[in-house]
Amino acid sequence: MTSPALLNAVKIVLVGTSHPGNIGGVARAMKNMGLSQLCLVAPRAQFPHPEADLRSSGATDLLEQAQIFERLEDAISDCTLVAGTSARSRNLPWPLINPNQLAGRLHEELRHQQHRVALVFGREDRGLSNEELHLCHLHVHIPCNPDFSSLNLAAAVQVLSYELRMACVGQTTDPEQPFGTEWDVPFADGKALELFFEHLEQTLIEIDFHNPDNPRQLMSRLRRLYLRARPDAMEINMLRGILTQTQKAARTPHGNN
Amino acid sequence: MTSPALLNAVKIVLVGTSHPGNIGGVARAMKNMGLSQLCLVAPRAQFPHPEADLRSSGATDLLEQAQIFERLEDAISDCTLVAGTSARSRNLPWPLINPNQLAGRLHEELRHQQHRVALVFGREDRGLSNEELHLCHLHVHIPCNPDFSSLNLAAAVQVLSYELRMACVGQTTDPEQPFGTEWDVPFADGKALELFFEHLEQTLIEIDFHNPDNPRQLMSRLRRLYLRARPDAMEINMLRGILTQTQKAARTPHGNN
Known part of the structure; x- marks a missing residue:
């Protein structure tokens, strides 16, 4: 259309x-x-x-x-x-x-x-x-x-x-349509993405992977990676679930070390 | 020409x-x-x-x-x-x-x-x-x-x-190279990607997010997400660094719970 x-x-x-x-x-x-x-x-x-x-x-x-x-x-x-x-x-x-x-x-x-x-x-x-x-x-x-x-x-x-x-x-001569056509879940909107990136950064700090005083482009690189993939709303929920569980695990020992 | x-x-x-x-x-x-x-x-x-x-x-x-x-x-x-x-x-x-x-x-x-x-x-x-x-x-x-x-x-x-x-x-980007011609790091190869997905799955098991007996398409969805982004070699190293640190944090309590 x-x-x-x-x-x-x-x-x-x-x-x-x-x-x-x-x-x-x-x-x-x-x-x-x-x-x-x-x-x-x-x-x-x-x-x-x-x-x-x-x-x-x-x-x-x-x-x-x-x-x-x-x-x-x-x-x-x-x-x-x-x-x-x-x-x-x-x-x-x-x-x-x-x-x-x-x-x-x-x-x-x-x-x-x-x-x-x-x-x-x-x-x-x-x-x-x-x-x-x-x-x-x-x-x-x-x-x-x-x-x-x-x-x-x-x-x-x-x-x-x-x-x-x-x-x-109309009138374009470019047949290229590089992205998928029939996605089944709505894409995450800007707010959901920002909340995810905040959650991601907080989690990386908690597991001692990320030091905001010495960021080494870490969050920029992660943004580039995830935005390239263009997560949908369900994927963002899944990723945030992983983060929540990571925080929980980092705060509570599993005793399997 | x-x-x-x-x-x-x-x-x-x-x-x-x-x-x-x-x-x-x-x-x-x-x-x-x-x-x-x-x-x-x-x-x-x-x-x-x-x-x-x-x-x-x-x-x-x-x-x-x-x-x-x-x-x-x-x-x-x-x-x-x-x-x-x-x-x-x-x-x-x-x-x-x-x-x-x-x-x-x-x-x-x-x-x-x-x-x-x-x-x-x-x-x-x-x-x-x-x-x-x-x-x-x-x-x-x-x-x-x-x-x-x-x-x-x-x-x-x-x-x-x-x-x-x-x-x-001519075009600034080659349609065959959807992420641009001036990428500074080679894309991750199949082996690096598979090692990453194995590491991801193992980590998700350790933080009790993933149960291989009841997988709920989790790994399939994560594969779809990351493969869509087409990570480069440095990004895969970064993601694996996060996983290693997550495993370490899950095994060692931070005492901030």
Whole structure:
């Protein structure tokens, strides 16, 4: 099934945007492509702002309905699949997909009722932090000239929204649908995942595997691993059951040593 | 053959542009995607202009080298294939292709030495005239929301340039390598994975989470989860370190119960 209505379940999340004009440009790009949900996380720009209205070129309805959050976690807490935009170089390499592949993944996700997706864009000057990227299942990189690689924020939103519209409304020539089609259990949402990672970290501290004062990228690596697998709700329950039992065992000797 | 060098044979032609900022935005979008040749036909904007420089965000070299023509015919006189951007409604229907299809056609053309192509964009308020479109071999339409269909000029250039870069430089990731080409650690081999699953099962038995006489699909579900993530060798070492430490903690009380 392809339908413009699928695009209503897509959130565009802008983190720490500095320029009100860019927020307006993003709203215009979104509305051109049929997207409607704009979220701002801790905007550095004044908002609302006349420059945003001007650059939106009539997409003021999106600006008026924009939601504002303090933390990225809150903006994506109801989303089942979250993609963050990323440049190439990161300390800890993470799978990077291109916008066309992303659109295929998101379209697949959107075909399930009650699934919601978010596309997260970083600051004009330095993108998303590693911590923010580690909240995302997918990292997308827009191919660009390596010597001049900083896209305008609205331009980046335009490219990803365009690919998403192509995937959801048709006309894409890309047959690739890399992810499974008929999953039987709903995927874990952002909140369930965060509670799992908190529980995991706490347990690793209790068994003396993890020292928060000397983290050695441990939690980053574990996040990367589990987010790549995209656990469903039952799997998260199972993993948390293991953690609870591990804590219990660590607190109570079994006498089999 | 795919190569960034092919993009040097692509001209972006702007007809009758009104706003100098848009010319700058176009230059930025072009340079981001590795394009370099900008032509202006009868610009209505003042040019050069500080607003163009500002919006180009450093792509001033493209602005300085921009060629200016009075007539579209002259701007495209050395081009072997010309594509014009078009809205849907025209008196005389003309075959419309989408940006992805266009990129394929242009890439095919560019693979021939001495072939040069042009992408022609119209005025902010009313696009290209029918006479101008009739100078073009191909008409391309960017899919958009029919109720809000006027893209910003730089955004339109961004989408077509992006598709062209995708076609000429190739994908950032190989579909056969779903986790990206720049992974820094080899994937775990079958033996390492089996040793991990044995270790996992043994540990789950020791913490009383798993009863082999009543397995409830536990190991099958865990296999499905971890194999989906496709762990690399370092990740498997990390997971096994956690298991070893869990066993140790379960055998030795921490006294914090």
